[in-house]
Amino acid sequence: MISKGMERMHTNFTPQEMIVVAGSRVLENNKVIFAGTGLPMVAITLAQFTHAPGIIPVFEAGAVGPTLDRGLPLSVGCSRTTSKASYLQGLNTAFELTQRGFCDFGFIGGAEIDPYGNLNSTMMGQFPEEYQKPQLRLPGSGGASDMAASCERTIIIMAHERRRFVEKLQYLTSPGYLDGSEGARRRAGLVGQGPYRVITTKALLGFDEKTHRMKLIATMPGETVESVQQNTGFELLVDEKVYEFAPPTVEELRLIREEIDPRGYFIKRK
Amino acid sequence: MWTGLSPSEARSLLVQKDKAKKDKRMSITEAVSTLVKDGYNLGIGGFVNSRQPVATVHEIIRQGKKDLLLSFHSAGLAVEYLAGAMALDQQQFSIKRLEFAYWGIELFGLSSMLRFLSENGMVELEDWSNFNMSARFKAAAMGLPFLPCRSPLGSDVPRANRSKIIDCPFTGEPIALLPACHPHVALIHVQEADIYGNCRIGGPLFTCPEIALAAAHTIVTCERIIPHEEMIQEPSRINIPFFAVDAVVEIPLGAYPGNCHSRYYFDENHIKEFRNAVEAFRKGNPIPLQRYYDQYIYGVTDSDGMLEQIPYRQLKHIQQIELREAVLMQETGDDKQGDGKNAH
Incomplete structure (x- = not known):
């Protein structure tokens, strides 16, 4: 976390801007971050521009270690991911790096999340009965389940809505702590440690060390423990030191609006 | 068990194949009519909307192939075009099965x-x-029936596919085994190829080399054919070797309206035009999609016929934003000039 001592805070910002700022602040310098399209890219770039210039991004289509200063990529496979990359191969190589243990964090999302940080990005409907004819078909795993399996930790970005935070997923695409039992991931053969943080439009969440259930760590500005719980479809644990997350600084917002996403591709201006 | 070629069928097809270093240039019409048959498993190269074999799939649509199996990791435009043709008329063109990880348009939506x-x-x-x-194509390219992998352990993914989870004979811990994927034909778009089929890929390789080596046949479209002598000056930069390739077709802008590294960026305006048409179809109005296919696919004989209809300023813009640093764009104001607002 960066020091806020002398910095000016901004009062006018959107939930998406807050999510990106939170995503950036949880990233540590000099770590290898395997990232998906969209908000994770903005968060990584913001971190590179502020407290963590030594972050090493990896994109699944093949680029390792780029600096995203050629304009924000519109895809993890597009040309802009290769700007100043230090290694450039393909999907197999990128994912092999995760299995080998080179990737400290995976940065992923989904349409649904359960209390143990498992994610669904495949389908809505009864599984397996309706798998071949789902009620709503989502794009599919892409690389999310690979990151969830084999990055050492994952950071999850979600829109905080009750219908997305559910006790039971309709389909488990990307493994978190599975049923939450001790050693569940290891028994399944998964090498990574599992979810580290969930960053949402309303809260910063983590997981209880014993039960692996989701725990509220901080509320975003303007939210309360109650408002976060009301928008969550299962009971949250609440950290005894729960606090209010600091709003974006003037400089963080300037970087997002003017340098990183000036055309508002990922961060809508409202 | 095998939805495309079995490993032994795939091997014997290669053993019988003529590997001579010969001129493989042909028209896209000839390449597709010779190599793509009804019921085939097609390995789709590229990644989401980058370096997708768009010109090739347009020709496959024109030739009205049926009951295809599409194998890919992440795809957008190429498969959206194929599916759109099926949605409009299943008797004319159809897909039977999908083996895939992601079908969407990332930023552009579901x-x-x-x-x-x-x-x-x-x-x-x-x-x-x-x-x-990617590992399934790699297994096939390695001539192995399967590869072990950590994913999709723990998820619902293996409950709906043919992966097998076993206890590793060495560690005793669970590991997933993935069956090889041998397409009948790989569809690959690259920046540079020579007349024999050697390919030099710019930017991320995606899984294109593995797909080409896994398939029984490969159709390569390229932005530019370069002299063989130039290609072999850097043999370590050849990503697909000539004997894995059966057809070489020079098609500038062959991945348009997608992105092709170091050549052109996405044409957001055109992608939106197509997206609006497919979404209107899903919501019950087939007219814009039928009009789109008539204008850009059925009403033309090849990709030249489509590209002739795209305003020059729009094509210039996607090349400029690909080749120039973002900072230069702002200084010259090119970005504003060519944002395509005047197009159509």
């Missing part, structure tokens, strides 16, 4: 056509992850 086909039960689905599909 796929209207994946939703249409799957929510109406019109295609068989087999979900995998990106690594799974």
